[in-house]
Amino acid sequence: MQLNAIDENLLKTIADLHGIPQGAFNIRKNGQALARSSTETITIEPKQDKPGINIRIAPGTVNQSVHIPVIITESGINDVVYNTFEIGAGSDVLIVAGCGIHNPSEATSQHDGIHEFFVRTGARIRYVEKHYGEGGGTGERILNPVTILHLEEGAYAELELVQVKGVHHTFRRTEVHVGPRAHLLMNERLLTHEEQTAESEIHVHLEGDGSAGEILSRSVAKGHSKQVFRAELIGYGKCKGHVACDSIIMDQARIQALPALIANSSEAELTHEAAIGRLAGDQIAKLMTFGLTEQEAVDTLLAGYLK
Amino acid sequence: MLRLQNISVQVTTENEPLAILRDVNLEFKPGCFYAITGPNGGGKTTVARAIAGIIPVSNGRILLDGEDITSLNITERARLGIRYAFQNPPRFKGIEVSTFLRLAAGDDTEAKTLRRTLRQVGLCPEEYLHRMVDTGLSGGEMKRLEVASALLGAKRVVILDEPEAGVDLWGFEELVRVVSQSHREHPDRITIVISHSERFITQADELIVMAEGQVQSQGRLADVRTTLMEELNCRWRKQCQLEEDEDAVECHR
Ligand SMILES: Nc1ncnc2c1ncn2[C@@H]1O[C@H](COP(=O)(O)OP(=O)(O)O)[C@@H](O)[C@H]1O
Numbered sequence: 211m212q213l214n215a216i217d218e219n220l221l222k223t224i225a226d227l228h229g230i231p232q233g234a235f236n237i238r239k240n241g242q243a244l245a246r247s248s249t250e251t252i253t254i255e256p257k258q259d260k261p262g263i264n265i266r267i268a269p270g271t272v273n274q275s276v277h278i279p280v281i282i283t284e285s286g287i288n289d290v291v292y293n294t295f296e297i298g299a300g301s302d303v304l305i306v307a308g309c310g311i312h313n314p315s316e317a318t319s320q321h322d323g324i325h326e327f328f329v330r331t332g333a334r335i336r337y338v339e340k341h342y343g344e345g346g347g348t349g350e351r352i353l354n355p356v357t358i359l360h361l362e363e364g365a366y367a368e369l370e371l372v373q374v375k376g377v378h379h380t381f382r383r384t385e386v387h388v389g390p391r392a393h394l395l396m397n398e399r400l401l402t403h404e405e406q407t408a409e410s411e412i413h414v415h416l417e418g419d420g421s422a423g424e425i426l427s428r429s430v431a432k433g434h435s436k437q438v439f440r441a442e443l444i445g446y447g448k449c450k451g452h453v454a455c456d457s458i459i460m461d462q463a464r465i466q467a468l469p470a471l472i473a474n475s476s477e478a479e480l481t482h483e484a485a486i487g488r489l490a491g492d493q494i495a496k497l498m499t500f501g502l503t504e505q506e507a508v509d510t511l512l513a514g515y516l517k
Numbered sequence: 518m519l520r521l522q523n524i525s526v527q528v529t530t531e532n533e534p535l536a537i538l539r540d541v542n543l544e545f546k547p548g549c550f551y552a553i554t555g556p557n558g559g560g561k562t563t564v565a566r567a568i569a570g571i572i573p574v575s576n577g578r579i580l581l582d583g584e585d586i587t588s589l590n591i592t593e594r595a596r597l598g599i600r601y602a603f604q605n606p607p608r609f610k611g612i613e614v615s616t617f618l619r620l621a622a623g624d625d626t627e628a629k630t631l632r633r634t635l636r637q638v639g640l641c642p643e644e645y646l647h648r649m650v651d652t653g654l655s656g657g658e659m660k661r662l663e664v665a666s667a668l669l670g671a672k673r674v675v676i677l678d679e680p681e682a683g684v685d686l687w688g689f690e691e692l693v694r695v696v697s698q699s700h701r702e703h704p705d706r707i708t709i710v711i712s713h714s715e716r717f718i719t720q721a722d723e724l725i726v727m728a729e730g731q732v733q734s735q736g737r738l739a740d741v742r743t744t745l746m747e748e749l750n751c752r753w754r755k756q757c758q759l760e761e762d763e764d765a766v767e768c769h770r
């Protein structure tokens with residue numbers, strides 16, 4: 211198995227990986243498995259009926275991580291993958307996914323990753339997914355992730371969904387079913403520039419007594435890019451939910467933020483806030499009084515905001 | 518020497534030009550400590566913003582050691598060693614105190630200098646270095662951090678705009694001490710504090726009283742005391758008090 215400089219750079223950007231990782235991993239390149247490794251408690255196997263893998267984490271597995279990055283360096287690829295995660299009761303793991311596309315040509319490269327998680331009783335996961343595109347061609351880089359989570363009683367999931375840059379179009383769908391006393395914390399970070407479009411649709415069903423969900427989305431739209439953010443919190447019983455979308459709009463960009471609350475019980479406590487605004491002039495001025503140029507000040511502000 | 522020569526600042530509000538500084542002439546000598554005081558809306562902050570390059574002047578010149586800096590932007594003036602601690606410091610989402618101070622002080626500043634400065638303004642480094650410079654900090658904490666950041670990067674000129682606002686009594690004494698100490702440690706530095714506090718005013722080598730966009734008087738405290746009392750008390754107060762029974766709401770100024 212060989213990793214070239216482009217592969218290595220993509221892996222570093224999306225999964226913070228330097229070469230081949232330790233522990234359980236699956237690296238997919240141009241629609242094929244490049245390397246795979248299971249451990250005693252974490253098994254990764256290909257699906258029989260469709261492209262993708264089954265990841266099984268044995269009950270009680272703690273302090274372990276799984277890396278499943280996808281990289282695409284050929285153009286004209288339309289890669290669809292179905293990954294299923296079974297997170298055993300009482301385990302506590304970090305899962306790092308992500309997709310990096312290097313497309314120097316005229317043809318489109320696309321990856322649609324459909325990820326479904328069954329987080330069993332009392333299990334905890336942190337799921338990090340970064341998307342990134344590069345390459346100087348006119349070929350488009352498209353990423354349409356679908357993330358579905360089922361949180362059983364007392365489970366906890368923390369999602370960090372990030373679009374770093376360079377993705378022409380994205381349609382992201384996230385659906386979470388939060389069981390009794392289960393908690394979801396979802397952080398989304400999106401950057402669009404030039405003529406890019408991004409649409410994020412989030413449905414969080416707070417289904418059990420004592421379930422809680424928090425969605426925190428921050429985005430920056432530059433150039434002529436367009437973003438649409440729809441987040442729906444649906445409460446069924448005694449639950450607590452909050453959605454906050456906060457965007458910085460620049461240049462000729464356009465943003466729609468549509469948080470929605472749906473309460474099906476008088477015991478549901480749901481709140482939302484949304485803000486779209488430009489970078490404040492006094493923030494830029496402050497950093498310039500430290501000797502930063504205007505451009506450096508803007509870059510520093512955006513980097514902090516999207517961190 | 519920092520010189521403001523015939524400085525006027527105009528802004529446009531509702532298509533009407535409004536003069537907020539009118540023909541301001543000031544001289545600040547290296548090594549000297551200045552206090553600017555006067556009623557709200559008198560133009561103090563505007564003087565500071567004009568020196569830092571944040572607001573353009575519509576007339577006049579600003580000279581730093583003979584060099585005309587009127588057309589330089591904020592960045593260029595900062596690089597000449599001018600620092601300005603804002604009256605209302607902005608907050609930053611996702612930027613840590615440590616990052617903020619490093620931006621202020623420059624990359625080559627030792628970590629222990631950052632920690633020391635933070636401690637001096639009454640913020641414990643252990644507790645604050647990894648906090649975010651966002652709405653999680655109180656008004657008083659923001660002001661202390663703002664002063665720390667300005668003192669760290671200042672080489673020739675440092676302007677502190679009402680540094681005591683929102684700072685508790687105990688912290689206030691600390692603040693006065695750290696500002697004077699920093700001033701003494703840099704023999705050629707010009708320190709300008711905009712303040713209503715007697716503690717700062719009595720520290721100053723020279724006091725400037727501003728009102729209605731103009732310098733009303735400048736000099737040693739004893740020399741400007743009369744103007745100061747008049748300005749801080751508003752010349753018209755007597756008139757207003759006479760009319761109070763009649764529920765006067767009109768301002769005579
Ligand atoms: N950008 C601006 N637009 C309109 N009016 C302004 C602007 N900046 C300052 N002013 C007005 O100019 C006057 C002087 O302001 P300022 O310099 O902040 O006073 P001070 O700091 O002495 O309280 C005030 O009346 C203020 O409202």
Ligand SMILES: [Mg+2]
Pocket residue numbers: 561562563604678
């Ligand atoms: Mg002011």
